[in-house]
Amino acid sequence: MSLPDAPMGAAAxxxxxxxxxxxxxxVATDALLRIEARNEALNTYTSVLxxxxxxxxxxxxxxxxxxxxxxxxxGVPYGVKxxxxxxxxxxxxxxxxxxxxxxxxxxxxxxxxxxxxGAVLLGTQTMDxxxxxxxxxxxxxxxxxxxxxxxxxxxxxxxxxAASVAAGLGAVALASDxxxxxxxxxxxCGVFGLKPTYGRLPRTGAFPFxxxxxxxxxxxxxxxxxxxVYDALQGADASDPACALRAVEPALPPLAKFPxxxxxGVLDGWFRDKANDDARAAVxxxxxxxxxxxxxxxxxxxxxxxxxxxxxxxxxANLHLANLRARASDFDPATRDRLLAGALLxxxxxxxxxxxxxxxxxxxxxxxxxxxxxxxxxxxCTATRIGxxxxxxDGVSYPVRPSLGLLTxxxxxxxxxxxxxxxxxxxxxxxxxxxxxxxxxxxxxLQVAAHLERIGAVRAASVA
Amino acid sequence: MSxxxxxxxxxxxxVATGLPLDPAHRAGVAANxxxxxxxxxxxxxxxxxxxTEPAPIFRP
Numbered sequence: 001m002s003l004p005d006a007p008m009g010a011a012a013x014x015x016x017x018x019x020x021x022x023x024x025x026x027v028a029t030d031a032l033l034r035i036e037a038r039n040e041a042l043n044t045y046t047s048v049l050x051x052x053x054x055x056x057x058x059x060x061x062x063x064x065x066x067x068x069x070x071x072x073x074x075g076v077p078y079g080v081k082x083x084x085x086x087x088x089x090x091x092x093x094x095x096x097x098x099x100x101x102x103x104x105x106x107x108x109x110x111x112x113x114x115x116x117x118g119a120v121l122l123g124t125q126t127m128d129x130x131x132x133x134x135x136x137x138x139x140x141x142x143x144x145x146x147x148x149x150x151x152x153x154x155x156x157x158x159x160x161x162a163a164s165v166a167a168g169l170g171a172v173a174l175a176s177d178x179x180x181x182x183x184x185x186x187x188x189c190g191v192f193g194l195k196p197t198y199g200r201l202p203r204t205g206a207f208p209f210x211x212x213x214x215x216x217x218x219x220x221x222x223x224x225x226x227x228x229v230y231d232a233l234q235g236a237d238a239s240d241p242a243c244a245l246r247a248v249e250p251a252l253p254p255l256a257k258f259p260x261x262x263x264x265g266v267l268d269g270w271f272r273d274k275a276n277d278d279a280r281a282a283v284x285x286x287x288x289x290x291x292x293x294x295x296x297x298x299x300x301x302x303x304x305x306x307x308x309x310x311x312x313x314x315x316x317a318n319l320h321l322a323n324l325r326a327r328a329s330d331f332d333p334a335t336r337d338r339l340l341a342g343a344l345l346x347x348x349x350x351x352x353x354x355x356x357x358x359x360x361x362x363x364x365x366x367x368x369x370x371x372x373x374x375x376x377x378x379x380x381c382t383a384t385r386i387g388x389x390x391x392x393x394d395g396v397s398y399p400v401r402p403s404l405g406l407l408t409x410x411x412x413x414x415x416x417x418x419x420x421x422x423x424x425x426x427x428x429x430x431x432x433x434x435x436x437x438x439x440x441x442x443x444x445x446l447q448v449a450a451h452l453e454r455i456g457a458v459r460a461a462s463v464a
Numbered sequence: 465m466s467x468x469x470x471x472x473x474x475x476x477x478x479v480a481t482g483l484p485l486d487p488a489h490r491a492g493v494a495a496n497x498x499x500x501x502x503x504x505x506x507x508x509x510x511x512x513x514x515x516t517e518p519a520p521i522f523r524p
Contacts, residue, residue: 212520306506313500325483337492340485341500344477344493349504354518356507361519402499414519 006462007034007168010076010225014118017060017075024060024075028053028120031077035122035169043144044154044164046082047089048123053077056120063118071118073232080174081161082124083131084108085205093207094129094157096140097323097330108205109237110174110216117232122170126160129332131176131209132316132339133157134184134404135384139332143386146188147463148429152383155185155404158219162189165219167463172220172229176206178213179308180378180408183420183432186219187378190422190430190461192226192449193219197439198415199244202237210315211242212354213308213412221460223450226419227251230442251443258451259444265296265371267436270305274406276393278431279377282423286433287375289457290448296374298367304360304410307353309402311413313342314350334401361414368438373448377407378420378432408434417442419449421458430461465501470494 008016008027016022032050039045063070080086083093085104092098106112111121126144128136136144136159144159146152147167154163158175162185165173175182177195186193194217201216208214218229234248266287272280287293317324317339320331324343328336367374380393380403390397398406411418416439420432435452437445452458465473471490474497478485485493 300510303506303510306503309503310500310507313496321483328484328486328489333492337489337496340483340489340493341496343481343483344474344497345500345504346477349500349507351518352504352510352512353507354520355512355516356510357519359510359512359516 008171009222010073010171010220011222011228013076013171014072014074017064018070020064024057024120025054027075028057028077031122031170038167038169041145041150042147042163042167043126043142044160044167044169045079045123046092046126046141046160049086049121053120053122056115060118060120071116072228073114074118076119076172077122077170078114078119078172078174079122079125079161079164079170080111081127081158081176083127083176083207084111084124084174086111086121086124089124091207093131094127094138094141095331097327098207104205106205109202109239110233113233113235114174125164125173128157129335130316130320131157131178131181132335133401134180135401136160136185137386139334146383148190148461149383152385153188155188155379155383157181159185162186162191162193162219165189165191165221166461172218172225175217175219177215177217177412178209179312179412180405182217182219183378183408183418183434184404186420186422187432188383190424191219191221192223192422192460193217193420194226194230194442194446195412195418196230196442197417199242200246200417200440200442201233202240202243204237204239208319210312212311212315215412223419223446223453224255226449227255227446230446246440249440249443251446254443255447255450258447262373263371264290264292264373264375265294266292267298267374267376268295269297270301270410271376271407274380274393275377276381278382278428279380282431282433283375283377285423286421286452286457289452289455292375296367296371298363300360300363301410303356304413305406307356307360308409308413310345310349310353313338314345317342357413360410364414364416372444374436376434376436378434379404380406382429382431411436415439417445419445421449421452422460423458424461470498
Protein backbone atom coordinates (compact mmCIF):
# COMPACT_ATOMS: atom_id res chain seq x y z
CA MET A 1 0.00 0.00 0.00
CA SER A 2 1.18 3.53 -0.60
CA LEU A 3 0.84 6.08 2.15
CA PRO A 4 -1.50 9.02 1.66
CA ASP A 5 0.05 12.42 0.89
CA ALA A 6 -1.19 13.84 4.17
CA PRO A 7 0.96 12.38 6.92
CA MET A 8 -0.86 10.01 9.25
CA GLY A 9 -1.25 10.62 12.96
CA ALA A 10 0.18 8.46 15.71
CA ALA A 11 -2.95 6.43 16.45
CA ALA A 12 -3.53 5.80 12.74
CA UNK A 13 0.07 4.71 12.19
CA UNK A 14 0.12 2.41 15.22
CA UNK A 15 -3.19 0.90 14.09
CA UNK A 16 -1.98 0.41 10.52
CA UNK A 17 1.30 -1.17 11.64
CA UNK A 18 -0.40 -3.52 14.09
CA UNK A 19 -3.00 -4.55 11.51
CA UNK A 20 -0.19 -5.14 8.99
CA UNK A 21 -1.58 -2.52 6.62
CA UNK A 22 1.82 -0.90 6.49
CA UNK A 23 5.26 -1.68 7.88
CA UNK A 24 7.04 0.48 10.43
CA UNK A 25 9.98 0.59 8.03
CA UNK A 26 7.80 2.12 5.35
CA VAL A 27 6.46 4.70 7.76
CA ALA A 28 9.97 5.61 8.94
CA THR A 29 11.28 5.82 5.39
CA ASP A 30 8.40 8.08 4.45
CA ALA A 31 9.03 10.34 7.47
CA LEU A 32 12.73 10.56 6.67
CA LEU A 33 11.92 11.52 3.08
CA ARG A 34 9.60 14.26 4.30
CA ILE A 35 12.37 15.58 6.54
CA GLU A 36 14.86 15.48 3.68
CA ALA A 37 12.45 17.39 1.48
CA ARG A 38 11.45 20.11 3.94
CA ASN A 39 13.96 20.42 6.74
CA GLU A 40 16.32 22.76 4.95
CA ALA A 41 13.53 25.29 4.49
CA LEU A 42 11.96 24.91 7.94
CA ASN A 43 15.02 24.15 10.11
CA THR A 44 13.12 21.88 12.49
CA TYR A 45 15.73 19.13 13.00
CA THR A 46 19.31 19.71 14.10
CA SER A 47 20.25 16.00 13.85
CA VAL A 48 18.45 13.41 11.75
CA LEU A 49 19.04 9.87 13.01
CA UNK A 50 18.13 7.87 9.91
CA UNK A 51 20.15 4.81 10.86
CA UNK A 52 18.64 4.60 14.33
CA UNK A 53 15.12 5.27 13.01
CA UNK A 54 15.36 2.46 10.49
CA UNK A 55 16.81 0.09 13.10
CA UNK A 56 13.95 0.84 15.50
CA UNK A 57 11.42 0.45 12.69
CA UNK A 58 12.95 -2.90 11.66
CA UNK A 59 12.66 -4.05 15.28
CA UNK A 60 8.95 -3.20 15.27
CA UNK A 61 8.45 -5.11 12.03
CA UNK A 62 10.42 -8.03 13.44
CA UNK A 63 8.18 -8.06 16.52
CA UNK A 64 5.13 -8.16 14.26
CA UNK A 65 6.65 -11.02 12.30
CA UNK A 66 7.23 -12.90 15.57
CA UNK A 67 3.68 -12.31 16.72
CA UNK A 68 4.88 -10.05 19.53
CA UNK A 69 2.89 -6.90 20.32
CA UNK A 70 5.21 -4.02 19.43
CA UNK A 71 3.30 -1.58 21.64
CA UNK A 72 0.73 1.20 21.56
CA UNK A 73 3.04 3.44 19.53
CA UNK A 74 4.10 0.78 17.03
CA GLY A 75 6.06 2.49 14.28
CA VAL A 76 5.11 6.03 15.32
CA PRO A 77 7.88 8.35 14.07
CA TYR A 78 8.76 11.24 16.36
CA GLY A 79 11.43 13.81 17.13
CA VAL A 80 12.67 15.26 20.39
CA LYS A 81 13.73 18.74 21.38
CA UNK A 82 17.52 18.74 21.41
CA UNK A 83 17.67 18.89 25.22
CA UNK A 84 16.72 15.21 25.59
CA UNK A 85 19.59 12.78 25.98
CA UNK A 86 19.97 10.45 23.01
CA UNK A 87 22.56 7.72 23.52
CA UNK A 88 25.72 8.51 21.57
CA UNK A 89 24.78 12.12 20.88
CA UNK A 90 25.92 15.24 22.65
CA UNK A 91 22.91 16.91 24.32
CA UNK A 92 23.45 20.37 22.89
CA UNK A 93 20.24 22.00 24.15
CA UNK A 94 20.63 24.56 21.38
CA UNK A 95 24.06 25.69 22.56
CA UNK A 96 27.60 25.28 21.30
CA UNK A 97 28.92 25.18 24.87
CA UNK A 98 27.34 21.78 25.52
CA UNK A 99 29.19 20.52 22.48
CA UNK A 100 32.12 20.04 24.85
CA UNK A 101 30.15 17.57 26.97
CA UNK A 102 30.64 13.85 26.39
CA UNK A 103 27.93 12.08 24.36
CA UNK A 104 24.96 10.83 26.37
CA UNK A 105 25.47 7.28 27.59
CA UNK A 106 21.79 6.43 27.46
CA UNK A 107 18.49 7.81 26.24
CA UNK A 108 16.36 10.09 28.42
CA UNK A 109 13.71 8.20 30.39
CA UNK A 110 10.89 9.45 28.17
CA UNK A 111 12.69 8.30 25.02
CA UNK A 112 13.14 4.86 26.61
CA UNK A 113 9.41 4.78 27.33
CA UNK A 114 8.61 5.77 23.74
CA UNK A 115 10.88 2.97 22.51
CA UNK A 116 9.28 0.47 24.86
CA UNK A 117 5.95 1.23 23.17
CA GLY A 118 7.36 0.82 19.67
CA ALA A 119 7.92 4.45 18.66
CA VAL A 120 10.69 5.34 16.21
CA LEU A 121 13.03 8.26 16.96
CA LEU A 122 13.78 10.41 13.89
CA GLY A 123 16.12 12.98 15.39
CA THR A 124 16.66 15.99 17.62
CA GLN A 125 15.03 19.34 17.06
CA THR A 126 15.86 23.03 17.00
CA MET A 127 15.24 25.14 20.10
CA ASP A 128 16.16 28.43 21.70
CA UNK A 129 19.52 28.11 23.41
CA UNK A 130 19.05 26.35 26.76
CA UNK A 131 15.28 26.76 26.27
CA UNK A 132 15.53 30.43 27.26
CA UNK A 133 13.32 32.04 24.61
CA UNK A 134 9.92 32.03 22.92
CA UNK A 135 10.87 32.35 19.24
CA UNK A 136 13.46 29.67 18.27
CA UNK A 137 15.70 32.29 16.73
CA UNK A 138 18.96 30.60 17.64
CA UNK A 139 22.28 32.34 16.92
CA UNK A 140 24.03 28.98 16.46
CA UNK A 141 21.41 26.81 14.75
CA UNK A 142 19.39 29.43 12.89
CA UNK A 143 15.69 30.21 13.03
CA UNK A 144 12.93 27.63 12.78
CA UNK A 145 10.40 28.83 10.22
CA UNK A 146 6.68 28.66 10.78
CA UNK A 147 5.25 26.04 8.38
CA UNK A 148 2.20 28.25 7.80
CA UNK A 149 4.22 31.34 6.88
CA UNK A 150 7.97 31.10 6.39
CA UNK A 151 8.44 34.78 7.23
CA UNK A 152 7.25 34.10 10.78
CA UNK A 153 8.67 32.33 13.80
CA UNK A 154 7.45 28.95 14.98
CA UNK A 155 7.39 30.08 18.61
CA UNK A 156 9.67 28.65 21.22
CA UNK A 157 11.52 27.37 22.85
CA UNK A 158 10.28 24.07 21.37
CA UNK A 159 9.90 25.63 17.91
CA UNK A 160 11.53 22.80 15.99
CA UNK A 161 9.30 20.28 17.70
CA ALA A 162 6.01 22.10 17.07
CA ALA A 163 6.92 23.02 13.49
CA SER A 164 7.95 19.44 12.71
CA VAL A 165 4.60 18.13 13.93
CA ALA A 166 2.69 20.81 12.02
CA ALA A 167 4.57 20.03 8.80
CA GLY A 168 4.28 16.27 9.17
CA LEU A 169 8.01 15.71 9.76
CA GLY A 170 7.11 13.15 12.40
CA ALA A 171 3.72 12.33 13.88
CA VAL A 172 4.45 13.63 17.38
CA ALA A 173 7.30 15.22 19.32
CA LEU A 174 8.62 15.41 22.87
CA ALA A 175 9.40 18.86 24.22
CA SER A 176 9.75 20.86 27.41
CA ASP A 177 7.81 23.76 28.90
CA UNK A 178 9.29 25.95 31.63
CA UNK A 179 7.39 29.16 30.95
CA UNK A 180 5.33 28.22 27.90
CA UNK A 181 7.79 26.45 25.62
CA UNK A 182 5.29 23.77 24.55
CA UNK A 183 2.21 26.00 24.48
CA UNK A 184 3.67 29.03 22.65
CA UNK A 185 4.97 27.07 19.64
CA UNK A 186 1.86 24.85 19.65
CA UNK A 187 -0.18 28.05 19.37
CA UNK A 188 1.93 29.52 16.56
CA CYS A 189 2.16 26.27 14.59
CA GLY A 190 -1.47 25.19 15.04
CA VAL A 191 -0.94 21.86 16.81
CA PHE A 192 -1.97 20.31 20.12
CA GLY A 193 0.40 20.43 23.08
CA LEU A 194 0.24 19.08 26.60
CA LYS A 195 2.06 20.61 29.52
CA PRO A 196 1.28 18.13 32.28
CA THR A 197 1.10 18.92 35.99
CA TYR A 198 4.52 19.82 37.42
CA GLY A 199 6.03 16.55 38.59
CA ARG A 200 3.85 14.26 36.48
CA LEU A 201 6.43 13.19 33.89
CA PRO A 202 10.07 12.52 34.74
CA ARG A 203 12.67 14.88 33.35
CA THR A 204 15.49 12.38 33.84
CA GLY A 205 17.91 12.79 30.97
CA ALA A 206 16.46 16.12 29.84
CA PHE A 207 18.97 18.96 30.10
CA PRO A 208 17.63 21.29 32.83
CA PHE A 209 16.78 24.96 32.61
CA UNK A 210 14.86 25.94 35.77
CA UNK A 211 14.45 23.06 38.20
CA UNK A 212 11.39 24.56 39.90
CA UNK A 213 9.54 25.16 36.65
CA UNK A 214 10.71 22.56 34.12
CA UNK A 215 8.02 20.30 32.67
CA UNK A 216 8.21 17.81 29.78
CA UNK A 217 5.37 16.78 27.51
CA UNK A 218 4.18 15.89 23.99
CA UNK A 219 3.04 17.76 20.87
CA UNK A 220 0.69 16.14 18.36
CA UNK A 221 -1.78 16.83 15.55
CA UNK A 222 -4.81 15.40 17.38
CA UNK A 223 -6.00 15.24 20.97
CA UNK A 224 -6.13 11.46 20.68
CA UNK A 225 -2.47 11.31 19.68
CA UNK A 226 -1.60 13.57 22.57
CA UNK A 227 -3.38 11.25 25.03
CA UNK A 228 -1.87 8.15 23.42
CA VAL A 229 1.67 9.46 23.84
CA TYR A 230 1.00 10.93 27.28
CA ASP A 231 -0.19 7.55 28.54
CA ALA A 232 2.94 5.88 27.21
CA LEU A 233 5.08 8.46 29.02
CA GLN A 234 3.42 8.29 32.43
CA GLY A 235 4.99 6.73 35.51
CA ALA A 236 7.15 7.83 38.41
CA ASP A 237 10.93 7.92 38.20
CA ALA A 238 13.03 8.24 41.34
CA SER A 239 15.92 9.86 39.47
CA ASP A 240 13.91 13.07 39.07
CA PRO A 241 13.48 14.53 42.58
CA ALA A 242 10.47 16.56 41.42
CA CYS A 243 8.66 13.61 39.84
CA ALA A 244 5.61 12.72 41.92
CA LEU A 245 5.13 9.18 43.14
CA ARG A 246 1.74 8.83 41.54
CA ALA A 247 0.15 5.89 39.86
CA VAL A 248 -0.43 6.06 36.12
CA GLU A 249 -3.78 7.72 35.41
CA PRO A 250 -4.57 6.82 31.79
CA ALA A 251 -6.14 9.57 29.70
CA LEU A 252 -6.94 7.58 26.57
CA PRO A 253 -9.71 5.24 27.89
CA PRO A 254 -11.99 8.10 29.05
CA LEU A 255 -11.11 10.36 26.12
CA ALA A 256 -14.33 9.82 24.19
CA LYS A 257 -16.52 10.74 27.16
CA PHE A 258 -17.37 14.35 27.83
CA PRO A 259 -18.33 15.00 31.44
CA UNK A 260 -21.80 16.50 31.77
CA UNK A 261 -22.31 19.63 33.82
CA UNK A 262 -18.73 20.77 33.37
CA UNK A 263 -18.22 24.26 34.83
CA UNK A 264 -16.03 26.14 32.36
CA GLY A 265 -14.81 29.65 33.09
CA VAL A 266 -13.09 32.14 30.79
CA LEU A 267 -10.22 33.85 32.56
CA ASP A 268 -10.55 37.62 32.48
CA GLY A 269 -8.33 40.42 33.78
CA TRP A 270 -4.70 39.78 32.87
CA PHE A 271 -5.63 36.95 30.50
CA ARG A 272 -7.95 39.21 28.52
CA ASP A 273 -5.92 42.40 28.76
CA LYS A 274 -2.70 40.84 27.42
CA ALA A 275 -4.35 39.40 24.31
CA ASN A 276 -5.13 40.96 20.95
CA ASP A 277 -8.38 40.53 19.01
CA ASP A 278 -7.22 37.27 17.35
CA ALA A 279 -6.46 35.68 20.71
CA ARG A 280 -9.70 36.88 22.28
CA ALA A 281 -11.71 35.63 19.31
CA ALA A 282 -10.09 32.19 19.60
CA VAL A 283 -11.03 31.94 23.26
CA UNK A 284 -14.53 33.12 22.40
CA UNK A 285 -14.83 30.40 19.77
CA UNK A 286 -13.80 27.68 22.23
CA UNK A 287 -15.99 29.12 25.00
CA UNK A 288 -19.01 29.19 22.66
CA UNK A 289 -18.39 25.60 21.64
CA UNK A 290 -18.39 24.60 25.31
CA UNK A 291 -21.36 26.81 26.17
CA UNK A 292 -19.16 28.67 28.63
CA UNK A 293 -20.59 32.05 29.61
CA UNK A 294 -19.00 32.67 33.01
CA UNK A 295 -15.94 34.83 33.49
CA UNK A 296 -13.39 33.64 36.03
CA UNK A 297 -11.13 35.98 37.94
CA UNK A 298 -7.69 34.76 38.99
CA UNK A 299 -6.08 37.53 41.04
CA UNK A 300 -2.34 37.95 41.00
CA UNK A 301 -1.51 36.74 37.49
CA UNK A 302 0.84 39.64 36.86
CA UNK A 303 2.75 38.97 40.08
CA UNK A 304 2.85 35.24 39.24
CA UNK A 305 4.29 36.02 35.85
CA UNK A 306 6.88 38.24 37.53
CA UNK A 307 7.71 35.39 39.92
CA UNK A 308 8.29 33.01 37.04
CA UNK A 309 10.42 35.64 35.31
CA UNK A 310 12.65 36.14 38.35
CA UNK A 311 12.95 32.47 39.33
CA UNK A 312 13.81 31.63 35.73
CA UNK A 313 16.55 34.25 35.51
CA UNK A 314 18.07 33.36 38.87
CA UNK A 315 17.98 29.56 38.58
CA UNK A 316 18.97 29.56 34.92
CA ALA A 317 21.91 31.79 35.73
CA ASN A 318 22.99 29.65 38.66
CA LEU A 319 22.93 26.57 36.44
CA HIS A 320 25.23 28.22 33.91
CA LEU A 321 27.33 30.36 36.27
CA ALA A 322 30.64 28.60 35.61
CA ASN A 323 30.30 29.10 31.85
CA LEU A 324 29.06 32.67 32.30
CA ARG A 325 32.26 33.39 34.20
CA ALA A 326 34.59 31.55 31.88
CA ARG A 327 33.13 31.87 28.38
CA ALA A 328 30.18 34.26 28.25
CA SER A 329 30.84 35.07 24.60
CA ASP A 330 30.06 31.49 23.59
CA PHE A 331 26.39 31.88 24.57
CA ASP A 332 23.74 33.05 22.14
CA PRO A 333 23.79 36.84 22.77
CA ALA A 334 20.07 36.91 23.61
CA THR A 335 20.42 34.13 26.17
CA ARG A 336 23.73 35.42 27.53
CA ASP A 337 22.52 38.85 28.59
CA ARG A 338 19.43 37.41 30.31
CA LEU A 339 21.54 34.89 32.20
CA LEU A 340 24.20 37.43 33.18
CA ALA A 341 21.49 39.72 34.54
CA GLY A 342 19.89 36.80 36.38
CA ALA A 343 23.18 35.95 38.06
CA LEU A 344 23.10 39.34 39.78
CA LEU A 345 19.62 39.13 41.33
CA UNK A 346 19.46 39.80 45.07
CA UNK A 347 18.13 36.89 47.11
CA UNK A 348 15.24 38.89 48.58
CA UNK A 349 13.54 39.13 45.19
CA UNK A 350 13.90 35.46 44.38
CA UNK A 351 12.71 34.29 47.78
CA UNK A 352 9.71 36.59 47.63
CA UNK A 353 8.99 35.24 44.15
CA UNK A 354 8.88 31.70 45.58
CA UNK A 355 6.42 32.77 48.26
CA UNK A 356 4.27 34.63 45.74
CA UNK A 357 4.17 31.42 43.79
CA UNK A 358 2.68 29.61 46.78
CA UNK A 359 0.19 32.42 47.33
CA UNK A 360 -0.89 32.40 43.68
CA UNK A 361 -1.32 28.64 43.77
CA UNK A 362 -3.82 29.17 46.62
CA UNK A 363 -5.66 31.76 44.52
CA UNK A 364 -5.95 29.23 41.69
CA UNK A 365 -7.23 26.54 44.08
CA UNK A 366 -9.94 28.95 45.17
CA UNK A 367 -11.01 29.58 41.55
CA UNK A 368 -11.18 25.82 40.95
CA UNK A 369 -13.79 25.57 43.74
CA UNK A 370 -16.17 27.25 41.31
CA UNK A 371 -14.85 25.92 38.00
CA UNK A 372 -13.65 22.58 36.60
CA UNK A 373 -11.87 24.04 33.58
CA UNK A 374 -10.51 27.48 32.79
CA UNK A 375 -9.84 28.96 29.35
CA UNK A 376 -7.24 31.51 28.28
CA UNK A 377 -5.35 32.36 25.10
CA UNK A 378 -1.99 30.61 24.80
CA UNK A 379 -0.29 33.58 23.19
CA UNK A 380 -1.15 37.28 23.03
CA CYS A 381 -1.22 37.10 19.22
CA THR A 382 -0.62 34.83 16.22
CA ALA A 383 2.94 34.07 15.05
CA THR A 384 5.15 37.13 14.96
CA ARG A 385 7.54 37.92 12.12
CA ILE A 386 11.12 36.71 12.26
CA GLY A 387 13.20 39.49 13.80
CA UNK A 388 10.15 41.41 15.01
CA UNK A 389 11.08 43.49 18.06
CA UNK A 390 7.78 44.72 19.47
CA UNK A 391 4.11 43.81 19.59
CA UNK A 392 1.16 46.07 20.37
CA UNK A 393 -1.55 45.11 22.85
CA ASP A 394 -4.33 47.64 23.37
CA GLY A 395 -2.08 50.37 22.02
CA VAL A 396 0.83 49.55 24.35
CA SER A 397 4.09 48.34 22.83
CA TYR A 398 5.79 45.28 24.37
CA PRO A 399 9.12 43.63 23.50
CA VAL A 400 8.27 40.46 21.55
CA ARG A 401 10.72 37.93 22.95
CA PRO A 402 9.79 38.05 26.64
CA SER A 403 6.15 38.92 26.04
CA LEU A 404 5.05 35.87 24.07
CA GLY A 405 4.86 34.08 27.43
CA LEU A 406 2.67 36.66 29.15
CA LEU A 407 -0.29 34.27 29.22
CA THR A 408 1.52 30.98 29.76
CA UNK A 409 4.01 31.97 32.47
CA UNK A 410 1.59 32.62 35.34
CA UNK A 411 0.10 29.13 34.89
CA UNK A 412 3.26 27.03 34.52
CA UNK A 413 4.56 29.00 37.50
CA UNK A 414 2.11 26.99 39.62
CA UNK A 415 2.36 23.76 37.65
CA UNK A 416 -1.24 23.42 36.42
CA UNK A 417 -1.91 20.84 33.67
CA UNK A 418 -2.81 22.50 30.39
CA UNK A 419 -3.70 21.33 26.90
CA UNK A 420 -3.10 23.90 24.18
CA UNK A 421 -5.69 23.43 21.42
CA UNK A 422 -5.35 24.96 17.93
CA UNK A 423 -8.02 27.32 16.64
CA UNK A 424 -7.99 27.84 12.89
CA UNK A 425 -9.99 30.44 11.03
CA UNK A 426 -10.11 30.86 7.25
CA UNK A 427 -7.40 33.12 5.95
CA UNK A 428 -5.82 33.60 9.35
CA UNK A 429 -2.84 32.11 11.11
CA UNK A 430 -3.62 29.52 13.79
CA UNK A 431 -3.62 30.40 17.46
CA UNK A 432 -3.87 28.28 20.58
CA UNK A 433 -6.23 28.29 23.53
CA UNK A 434 -5.19 26.92 26.91
CA UNK A 435 -7.53 24.33 28.44
CA UNK A 436 -6.50 24.63 32.09
CA UNK A 437 -7.37 21.96 34.65
CA UNK A 438 -6.77 21.58 38.39
CA UNK A 439 -3.53 19.78 39.39
CA UNK A 440 -3.34 16.13 38.24
CA UNK A 441 -6.43 16.43 36.01
CA UNK A 442 -4.66 16.08 32.66
CA UNK A 443 -7.25 13.50 31.62
CA UNK A 444 -10.03 16.05 32.05
CA UNK A 445 -8.24 18.69 29.99
CA LEU A 446 -7.64 16.08 27.29
CA GLN A 447 -11.32 15.08 27.34
CA VAL A 448 -12.28 18.71 26.72
CA ALA A 449 -9.70 19.00 23.92
CA ALA A 450 -10.97 15.80 22.27
CA HIS A 451 -14.58 16.97 22.57
CA LEU A 452 -13.73 20.30 20.96
CA GLU A 453 -12.01 18.47 18.13
CA ARG A 454 -14.95 16.07 17.63
CA ILE A 455 -17.42 18.94 17.30
CA GLY A 456 -15.11 20.79 14.91
CA ALA A 457 -14.30 23.73 17.16
CA VAL A 458 -10.55 23.06 17.05
CA ARG A 459 -8.25 21.17 14.71
CA ALA A 460 -4.61 21.12 13.75
CA ALA A 461 -3.90 23.68 11.06
CA SER A 462 -3.18 22.05 7.70
CA VAL A 463 0.06 22.87 5.95
CA ALA A 464 -0.01 23.46 2.22
CA MET B 465 17.16 54.59 39.25
CA SER B 466 19.33 56.50 36.79
CA UNK B 467 21.26 54.66 34.11
CA UNK B 468 24.46 55.64 35.90
CA UNK B 469 23.22 54.21 39.22
CA UNK B 470 22.09 51.04 37.45
CA UNK B 471 25.53 50.60 35.90
CA UNK B 472 27.17 51.11 39.31
CA UNK B 473 24.79 48.60 40.92
CA UNK B 474 25.47 46.01 38.22
CA UNK B 475 29.23 46.53 38.51
CA UNK B 476 29.07 46.05 42.30
CA UNK B 477 26.87 42.95 42.11
CA UNK B 478 29.12 41.48 39.45
CA VAL B 479 32.12 41.87 41.77
CA ALA B 480 30.20 40.32 44.67
CA THR B 481 29.13 37.41 42.45
CA GLY B 482 32.61 36.92 41.02
CA LEU B 483 31.23 37.44 37.54
CA PRO B 484 33.49 39.28 35.12
CA LEU B 485 31.40 41.40 32.75
CA ASP B 486 32.79 42.06 29.29
CA PRO B 487 32.23 45.78 28.50
CA ALA B 488 30.64 44.66 25.23
CA HIS B 489 27.93 42.83 27.19
CA ARG B 490 27.13 45.60 29.67
CA ALA B 491 24.36 47.34 27.70
CA GLY B 492 22.47 44.07 27.17
CA VAL B 493 22.93 43.09 30.80
CA ALA B 494 21.69 46.50 31.96
CA ALA B 495 18.59 46.24 29.79
CA ASN B 496 17.80 42.79 31.15
CA UNK B 497 18.62 43.67 34.75
CA UNK B 498 16.34 46.69 34.49
CA UNK B 499 13.58 44.38 33.27
CA UNK B 500 14.19 42.06 36.24
CA UNK B 501 14.02 44.98 38.70
CA UNK B 502 10.65 45.96 37.25
CA UNK B 503 9.43 42.37 37.80
CA UNK B 504 10.88 42.44 41.32
CA UNK B 505 8.76 45.51 42.11
CA UNK B 506 5.68 43.46 41.25
CA UNK B 507 6.49 40.53 43.53
CA UNK B 508 7.69 42.73 46.39
CA UNK B 509 4.36 44.57 46.27
CA UNK B 510 2.39 41.42 47.11
CA UNK B 511 1.51 41.47 50.84
CA UNK B 512 2.21 37.98 52.15
CA UNK B 513 1.24 36.56 55.55
CA UNK B 514 4.17 35.05 57.50
CA UNK B 515 2.84 31.52 57.05
CA THR B 516 3.14 31.64 53.26
CA GLU B 517 6.00 29.23 52.61
CA PRO B 518 8.18 29.28 49.51
CA ALA B 519 6.76 27.03 46.82
CA PRO B 520 9.42 24.31 46.52
CA ILE B 521 9.17 21.79 49.33
CA PHE B 522 12.17 19.59 50.03
CA ARG B 523 11.14 16.05 50.87
CA PRO B 524 14.14 14.08 52.12
